[in-house]
Amino acid sequence: MFAQAATAHAPTAPFRGHQRLAEARPAPASFSPDQPHQIAFFEANEEVYAQGERANALYQVEFGAVRLYRLLSDGRRQISAFHVAGEVFGFEADGHHHFFAEAVGPAGIRVFRQPANEGNWRQTLDAALGALVRAQEHLLVIGRQNAAERVAAFLLDMMERQDNAREVQLPMSRTDIGDYLGLTIETVSRTFSKFKSKGLVRLANTRTVEVVDEAALRAMCA
Amino acid sequence: MFAQAATAHAPTAPFRGHQRLAEARPAPASFSPDQPHQIAFFEANEEVYAQGERANALYQVEFGAVRLYRLLSDGRRQISAFHVAGEVFGFEADGHHHFFAEAVGPAGIRVFRQPANEGNWRQTLDAALGALVRAQEHLLVIGRQNAAERVAAFLLDMMERQDNAREVQLPMSRTDIGDYLGLTIETVSRTFSKFKSKGLVRLANTRTVEVVDEAALRAMCA
DNA sequence: CGTTCAATTGAGGAGAGTCAATGAAGGTGG
DNA sequence: CCACCTTCATTGACTCTCCTCAATTGAACG
Known part of the structure; x- marks a missing residue:
């Protein structure tokens, strides 16, 4: 159906009671x-x-x-x-x-x-x-920005929430990021790769992003 | 740049003081x-x-x-x-x-x-x-629904705000609707036309939509 | 009746989605 | 400690929706 994709999710089986x-x-x-x-x-x-x-x-x-x-x-x-x-x-x-x-x-x-x-x-x-x-x-990000702008905005937001450290920790998966930004996991991944090849970021590992060129990222989301 | 389009807008010239x-x-x-x-x-x-x-x-x-x-x-x-x-x-x-x-x-x-x-x-x-x-x-509408689903959701929302009357008045332009739904004015217009040709709605005039098949519209936005 | 602005419609292209294969990482058990 | 398995992420090839550009129609108003 195309329709903005998003991985299919069933609400996780309830664990209620497990929590201490x-x-x-x-x-x-x-x-x-x-x-x-x-x-x-x-x-x-x-x-x-x-x-x-x-x-x-x-x-x-x-x-x-x-x-x-x-x-x-x-x-x-x-x-x-x-x-x-x-x-x-x-x-x-x-x-x-x-x-x-x-x-x-x-x-x-x-x-x-x-x-x-x-x-x-x-x-x-x-x-x-x-x-x-x-x-x-x-809403502005999702409604009016393209994939690169969305990911840039996301990274800067995460950076800000982590005291503007250059090393940003991403607690969530690519799927989560996609479902947050209204993109597919593949597009998120490709965008990260493009940022990497342009020298805007470095990926220590999947969940750790080093922001190399913050100014360029900021310029993207205007 | 592609980038989700949206008509260019300058904030309207301030009219402050005009209001009585x-x-x-x-x-x-x-x-x-x-x-x-x-x-x-x-x-x-x-x-x-x-x-x-x-x-x-x-x-x-x-x-x-x-x-x-x-x-x-x-x-x-x-x-x-x-x-x-x-x-x-x-x-x-x-x-x-x-x-x-x-x-x-x-x-x-x-x-x-x-x-x-x-x-x-x-x-x-x-x-x-x-x-x-x-x-x-x-956010769900804009992030994860396609053009038809967005317009359907919009019409139903407007209908609900007008006491579920079949005749829905749209106070805003197509441009406004587009900028609300994260679409271009052309896509909004085309979607209205498609709804019309499918017999889901009738357009008395640009700003008046008669909802003919509410069930079908509801089914669209799941 | 011409002017103007909004809305509609068409043709074509670009960005992101789909499908699919490969690669990397982490956990388990032999 | 390594082989295996599972899950997540990356990359590629191709498709499709929606955007862009442009022309036409329609409605409102002086």
């Missing part, structure tokens, strides 16, 4: 509502929550990464966001989750079982607005 | 913070606010429609959302607008100059979360 819960440490400064909470450990590809599930908590990544995604009935998948350490996700509207959330690799996630209230609404709102801006900016 | 302000009527139930506010009238393509501007208000569409968009340096445009009567927009993060907002046609917009506070945070948060879900769902 740990006693809570003090929450990081970025998000610390006044409530009891705990850290859950997830293994790679384990589901955090499913689309349609009742939503009754917010989540903050402690370590590792999480992908939020949605599926079409034929298995096409769109990852709407990755979340890394410190970031908050799990917002819902009308009391239900509209997306799936899975750990990309092994991950620790702090769970806040208490919804937005008088005491924490400002933090919740700020986090939600940040997510909104990110989603809308991603 | 009217005394406020009671706000509709959907959003009514306890504060003084007023209704501003905008003519077609008039700017409501610009990217980068300091944000100090929320807006609710009274009549007409508004487009939110972002530009690439070469003029490619991505409309991230349309807003019609009753809907709230103008959220910001870090105190600045990250998008342009323009009236699609003549529009009336209620302006709430007071930011989120203890009294209205719930409404603000709900509106923001609704926008977030919409944006993320739109």
Whole structure:
């Protein structure tokens, strides 16, 4: 059918119950509502929550990464966001989750079982607005940029989230990147190769990208 | 350059000051913070606010429609959302607008100059979360659906916002639709024509679509 | 009735997708 | 420790959708 491809995905078999819960440490400064909470450990590809599930908590990544995604009935998948350490996700509207959330690799996630209230609404709102801006900016990338521009934007975004280190770690697979950028795994791979041959990046290994010519990458996504 | 096309756009010349302000009527139930506010009238393509501007208000569409968009340096445009009567927009993060907002046609917009506070945070948060879900769902459409599926999804969305009337009014141009769906104006037009020849819709005029076979349209976007 | 701008339609090409084969990496068990 | 297997990534050949360029039609307005 052509139709923007995307690897077919069945939602991962539920692992719920496998996760071990740990006693809570003090929450990081970025998000610390006044409530009891705990850290859950997830293994790679384990589901955090499913689309349609009742939503009754917010989540903050402690370590590792999480992908939020949605599926079409034929298995096409769109990852709407990755979340890394410190970031908050799990917002819902009308009391239900509209997306799936899975750990990309092994991950620790702090769970806040208490919804937005008088005491924490400002933090919740700020986090939600940040997510909104990110989603809308991603729309521009997916809707109007070509493959090279998308990959460049992705690399720069990942770099920024890792304190602008030249060595960028990619916690996710090529398939994940493709499903995030609205491309196929092959196109992502070819684009990486082209960047490499142009001397824009070096690939230490599949999951490690050294950004050689940051300026050139920035110029690409205008 | 190919690159997902999109008609080149310069932000419309600022019309600020042209708008006439009217005394406020009671706000509709959907959003009514306890504060003084007023209704501003905008003519077609008039700017409501610009990217980068300091944000100090929320807006609710009274009549007409508004487009939110972002530009690439070469003029490619991505409309991230349309807003019609009753809907709230103008959220910001870090105190600045990250998008342009323009009236699609003549529009009336209620302006709430007071930011989120203890009294209205719930409404603000709900509106923001609704926008977030919409944006993320739109990512799936743009990232993973083909032209026909995108247009079908768009028509159904517009229909739903107009109380599911079979006669759907499109306040925006083909160019706007293209820039919203990540397509060119030609592809949008061709897709409409194909729908028409298949008997899925009838086009009373350019801006009026009669949905004949809703089921078929729904089946398209799975 | 001419002007103007938006929308439609056509012809052709380019970018990304599909299908398929090869290569590299990691885990398991003999 | 190595052979085997599985999974992921890369690369190539070919196809197809949608974009580009261009001409035509249609609608609105003075």
